[in-house]
Amino acid sequence: MGGGRRPPARRIPGRDPMINFALDDRMEALREFLHAFAADELRPRARAADLAGTVEPEVIARLGEMAGDRAAIVPPLRSDEGLDGGPRSDGMVAVVGGEELAWGDAAMILNIPGPGLAGPSISSTGTPDQHRRFLSEIFDGQGPRFGALAVTEAQAGSDVSNLRTTAVRDGDEWVLNGTKVFCTNGARADVLVVNATVEPGAGRAGQKLFVVLKGTPGLAVGRIEHKLGLTASETAELVFDGCRIPFDHIVGGEEALRPASGFKATLRAFDASRPGVAAMAIGIGRAAFEYVADWSRTEIPRHSRRR
Ligand SMILES: Cc1cc2nc3c(=O)[nH]c(=O)nc-3n(C[C@H](O)[C@H](O)[C@H](O)COP(=O)(O)OP(=O)(O)OC[C@H]3O[C@@H](n4cnc5c(N)ncnc54)[C@H](O)[C@@H]3O)c2cc1C
Incomplete structure (x- = not known):
């Protein structure tokens, strides 16, 4: 296999590009580190x-230790600054990291402990208290912990508005019923x-995000999928x-219940998480391309000589 090193994005002298694709020094250093890790x-x-x-x-557990249980890259909530006081860069970290780590192996990256897609879902819309309780305090680097996002249903994949899982308020609790795949x-x-x-029939407007913690009564694991690829990644029903959860587990708190907030939390979760998922696809594609290129360089001349 090739080394996978990419030349930095080229600047054409005298031309000011409308979009600059070059990584800054910090991000380039991170990319190199993650490439070596992969x-x-x-x-x-x-x-x-x-x-x-x-x-x-x-x-x-070992991957978790090496990656610091990914707690370190949980982005700060609604902050203009990064964790170290520099410019906010969590979106870039997810994209650059997703591409490099998936270049290594896409199933392995999904086994690195951390909040996963629950991270951007909570950090993009959750209250500061939710950020602390559901991200910082749980993903504290003290052992392998995982987060997950449960949106898809059998009849609601691309068409998220078609979901049937309900959340009904009962006093200080929400009661969840439905099946996610x-x-x-x-x-x-x-x-x-x-x-x-929270309002079946209202389409997207009725959809909200809720946090359910492991072991909550009424939550059961169904089938684990046997897939053609990514076999080492757990894909669960x-x-x-x-399933009863406290009222304050609605992501975004009371604010999320305002009619105008509608589908925004879900869209924000997608906005915050999908670029990283797309970058993983690029990493997989890059690895496949390099594999074929290397194979062609060695095998095609060998076969040509035989003729
Ligand atoms: C490995 C893996 C991991 C996943 N992890 C998660 C997860 O963590 N959480 C989660 O909630 N979901 C997860 N998903 C589900 C994923 O988000 C859905 O598979 C995706 O949203 C597509 O839904 P679907 O599979 O029902 O396909 P469908 O929506 O049925 O689409 C099937 C095909 O039809 C096409 N299509 C759909 N609608 C249209 C249209 N209107 N016009 C033209 N073409 C259309 C699609 O492009 C696709 O090619 C995962 C899926 C996989 C495979």
Whole structure:
């Protein structure tokens, strides 16, 4: 396999590009670090995990230790500054990191402990208190913890407005009923962000996000999917049957209940998480391209000589 090193984006002298794709020094250093991590730590473990259809708990714990349980990249809430006081760059971290780590192995990256898609869902819309309780305090670097996002249903994939999972208020609680499918790390998740409607029939306007913590009565794990690819990544069905959660687990708090806020939390969750997912696809594509290019360089001349 090739080294996967990319030349930096080229600037044409005398021309001021409308969009500058060059990474700054900080981001370039991060990219190099993650590239080395992907090459040295993810790839060597990927084949065994793929064949086994799972990643050993010891390997997960080790990946968590090495990645600092990804708590370090949970972005600060509605802040204009990054964690170290520099410019806010969490979106870039997700994109640059997603591409480099998926270049290593896409299933392995999904086994690195951390908030996963629950992270951007809470940090983009949650209250400061929710950010603290559901992200900072749980993903505290003290051991492998996972987060997951549960949006998709059997009849609601691309068409999210068609979801049927309901959240009904009962005093100081919400009661969730419905079945979610294809949840990455759903079975092992310590923190789940679940999309449900508080007003069936209202379409997207009735949809809100809710946090469900592991072990909540009424939450059960259904089928774990057997997939053609990404076999080492857990993809779970989750069943909510009279699952009661505290009222303040609605992401965004009381504000989320205002009619105008409608579908915004879900869209923000997508806005914050999908670029990273798309970057993973680019990383997978890059790795496939390099593999074929390397293969062609060695194999095509060999076959040509035989003729
Ligand atoms: C490995 C994996 C991990 C996942 N992880 C998660 C997760 O963590 N949480 C979660 O909530 N979901 C997750 N998903 C679900 C994923 O978000 C859905 O698969 C996705 O939204 C598409 O939904 P669908 O599979 O029902 O396909 P469909 O929506 O049925 O689409 C099938 C095909 O039809 C096309 N199509 C759909 N609508 C239209 C249209 N109007 N016009 C033209 N073409 C259309 C689509 O492009 C696609 O090619 C995961 C899926 C996979 C495969």
